[in-house]
Amino acid sequence: MSKTLKVGVIGVGGIARTHYPGWKESPHAELVAFADINSEILQRMGEREGITRLYEDPAQLIADSDIDIIDVCTPNRYHAPLTIAALEAGKHVICEKPLAPTPDEIRQMITARDKSGKLLMTAQHFRFTGSAKALKAEIDRGVLGDVYHARSWMLRRSGAPTSPGFVTKQHAGGGPCIDIGVHILDLTLWMMGNPKPVAISGITQDRLRRQPGWFSNWGGPIPDFWDVEEFAAGFVRFENGATLVIEVSWLLHHKTTGEDMQMWLYGEKGGSHWPSNELLWTNTETRQHLNTQLVNQEGGEAHAKECIAFAEAVATGASSPVPAEHSLDVITILDGLYRSAEAGKEVSLV
Numbered sequence: 001m002s003k004t005l006k007v008g009v010i011g012v013g014g015i016a017r018t019h020y021p022g023w024k025e026s027p028h029a030e031l032v033a034f035a036d037i038n039s040e041i042l043q044r045m046g047e048r049e050g051i052t053r054l055y056e057d058p059a060q061l062i063a064d065s066d067i068d069i070i071d072v073c074t075p076n077r078y079h080a081p082l083t084i085a086a087l088e089a090g091k092h093v094i095c096e097k098p099l100a101p102t103p104d105e106i107r108q109m110i111t112a113r114d115k116s117g118k119l120l121m122t123a124q125h126f127r128f129t130g131s132a133k134a135l136k137a138e139i140d141r142g143v144l145g146d147v148y149h150a151r152s153w154m155l156r157r158s159g160a161p162t163s164p165g166f167v168t169k170q171h172a173g174g175g176p177c178i179d180i181g182v183h184i185l186d187l188t189l190w191m192m193g194n195p196k197p198v199a200i201s202g203i204t205q206d207r208l209r210r211q212p213g214w215f216s217n218w219g220g221p222i223p224d225f226w227d228v229e230e231f232a233a234g235f236v237r238f239e240n241g242a243t244l245v246i247e248v249s250w251l252l253h254h255k256t257t258g259e260d261m262q263m264w265l266y267g268e269k270g271g272s273h274w275p276s277n278e279l280l281w282t283n284t285e286t287r288q289h290l291n292t293q294l295v296n297q298e299g300g301e302a303h304a305k306e307c308i309a310f311a312e313a314v315a316t317g318a319s320s321p322v323p324a325e326h327s328l329d330v331i332t333i334l335d336g337l338y339r340s341a342e343a344g345k346e347v348s349l350v
């Protein structure tokens with residue numbers, strides 16, 4: 001099969017590198033161009049990947065008529081303007097998470113997508129892990145019944161990325177909510193069948209980073225320019241009566257090395273835990289509790305798999321593997337969490 005779709009990547013820093021194996025492995029896509037405002041990174045990554053079409057101005061890559069798919073991997077604040085420009089230029093777009101830090105930006109991206117008739121996907125790679133796909137398949141078969149409550153968290157003990165692209169409102173749009181909250185929230189909503197969120201009560205905390213000597217295992221000392229939250233928690237109500245408790249942190253006295261990411265789902269027929277993929281039931285006739293272990297048979301690297309899935313969808317005319325509407329709900333919840341924290345009370349999301 002010939003590789004008919006030409007891919008250009010904007011922002012060739014850290015995460016973009018995890019996408020290249022997917023573009024190379026896809027039977028439909030071919031990596032042809034890079035853009036980055038940092039010329040040193042641009043040259044280095046071009047040499048490393050054998051890409052010679054290099055643009056210091058992303059507008060030039062967007063204007064390149066040879067390109068079919070644009071892969072946006074810049075800091076969060078630049079996702080919306082670059083994605084909208086790319087869609088207006090007739091490109092399909094896969095964009096790193098968060099799709100954008102605010103609901104308004106995502107609505108504008110959806111409008112641009114609908115005008116262009118092109119595909120737009122958020123790079124929520126956890127959906128492409130074998131364990132998540134296996135659990136989702138079981139839930140879709142109805143093994144949990146109606147899921148009426150979820151508990152999800154993504155907690156790090158001292159694991160904050162410390163560059164301006166992550167810890168300033170100007171470039172990131174928010175802290176761990178916007179960085180890692182989107183991962184666990186997207187996954188949980190997807191498992192729950194994407195019910196409509198209607199209200200949230202949330203708090204943010206900023207207690208540890210101001211103490212002398214605090215540090216990140218990921219980036220050394222806490223920088224002075226950090227102006228986002230370090231911890232957040234929320235209680236979400238959905239239109240169908242379901243509820244969700246979510247907690248996220250970059251700095252917390254929590255027992256974990258690295259990252260503790262978990263999701264508990266509670267349904268009328270059964271419960272489940274991810275990532276262990278245990279399913280939990282009760283036999284009321286025998287008064288026994290039963291635990292079943294799902295054994296995941298699917299391997300592969302999830303960032304690569306999301307790119308392969310996007311190219312497949314574009315090539316076959318299928319719908320977006322992660323629709324922007326799902327990301328709009330995720331960011332509506334997190335935007336509501338910030339508003340609720342500010343107001344000190346539950347806020348409406350509709």
Ligand SMILES: NC(=O)c1ccc[n+]([C@@H]2O[C@H](COP(=O)([O-])OP(=O)(O)OC[C@H]3O[C@@H](n4cnc5c(N)ncnc54)[C@H](O)[C@@H]3O)[C@@H](O)[C@H]2O)c1
Nearest residue numbers: 011012013014015036037038058073074075076078096097
């Ligand atoms: N899915 C994941 O697991 C995951 C992990 C890390 C980061 N991310 C996301 O990826 C995005 C980038 O994060 P990163 O860690 O790669 O950051 P990074 O700082 O390592 O790389 C970003 C690159 O974008 C370039 N850039 C900045 N503004 C630009 C612009 N306007 N036009 C073109 N290039 C521009 C920078 O020069 C840099 O090379 C963020 O949105 C982040 O949330 C996702």
